Amino acid sequence: MPSRRRRREPSNDETGAKKSRSQMQKREIATEFSKKRCLVWFHEYTGANEETLGPEGMEKFCEDIGVEPENIVMLALAYKLDAKNMGFFTKEEWMKGMTELQCDTIEKLQNRLEYLRALLNDPPTFKNIYRFAFDFARDKDQRSMDMDTAKAMLSLVLGKNWQLFSFFHQFLEQSKLKVINKDQWCNILEFSRAIQPDLENYDEDGAWPVMLDEFVEWLKEQRRAAGNTEMLPAT
Missing domain, CATH: 1.10.238.10 (EF-hand)
Structure with missing residues (x-):
């Protein structure tokens, strides 16, 4: 007859593993949302x-x-x-x-x-966040956003991702506009996504707000005065 095998005592590694699993379960319970x-x-x-x-x-x-x-x-x-x-x-x-x-x-x-x-x-989610930002930042007793707030918020949401942003900011600085309404706000994002930095695909007969038509005219004039290529954004 084969000799009866002694029951194997758990090794230190196994004991540690069991303790580790137990501790992990406790941590998971402790970190459940409360x-x-x-x-x-x-x-x-x-x-x-x-x-x-x-x-x-x-x-x-x-x-x-x-x-x-x-x-x-x-x-x-x-x-x-x-x-x-x-x-x-x-x-x-x-x-x-x-x-x-x-x-x-x-x-x-x-x-x-x-x-x-x-x-x-994520472009669709960013669009929602961008639209949310208008109502979030404007004074609640006003339907439009004051220009100082608008410039700060536009710098936050578009400053790093729109090649023409620095020029648009300059345009707003010299503009007589005092506020930006929600339609203008939403169209700025669409403009930044659709229009090439050289403005080649800008349609003068498009349905852009007057503010953006004026920006294009202003930027073209600035580029003509500067010799055109000097005011193209870096690629």
Whole structure:
């Protein structure tokens, strides 16, 4: 008869693996989204009974997550929270948006920043964020956006991706326009995507707003005065 095999004692490696799996399961449970923890997090930036996170709290919030308030990723976050007023998050917006993002701590939101940046690189989603930015940034008692705000927001959303942006900014600087309405705002994005930097495919009979017709005329005149090629954007 073969000798009876002794029961093998688990090795240190196996014991460690079991402990590791157990610890991992505990961590997973601990990191499940908690509305209570999310609400406590919100009130770290407000008073105990306040319903709105304001500019001072926003500054601390941005510092905690390691993002400058002027960073475009904050616009993407505001979009996901469906925030109504720039510089403010209501408790309702926070809870609804953070629940969707499954974020109830600083670390979890930091881990979602790449996802928010990816939204900005998706053309259809970026278009939605761009349109959202108009209502988000304008004064709520005005239907249009004042020019200073418009220039700042356009720099944020188009400054790095539109070759003609610096010229358009110069055009707005010298323009007598005081505000930009939503139709103009939306058409600026379409113009930036459709019209080539050399303006060769610009149709003077197209249905662009007068503001963009005036920009094209202004830029052509600037290029003629500068010898044309000197005012072409770098490729």
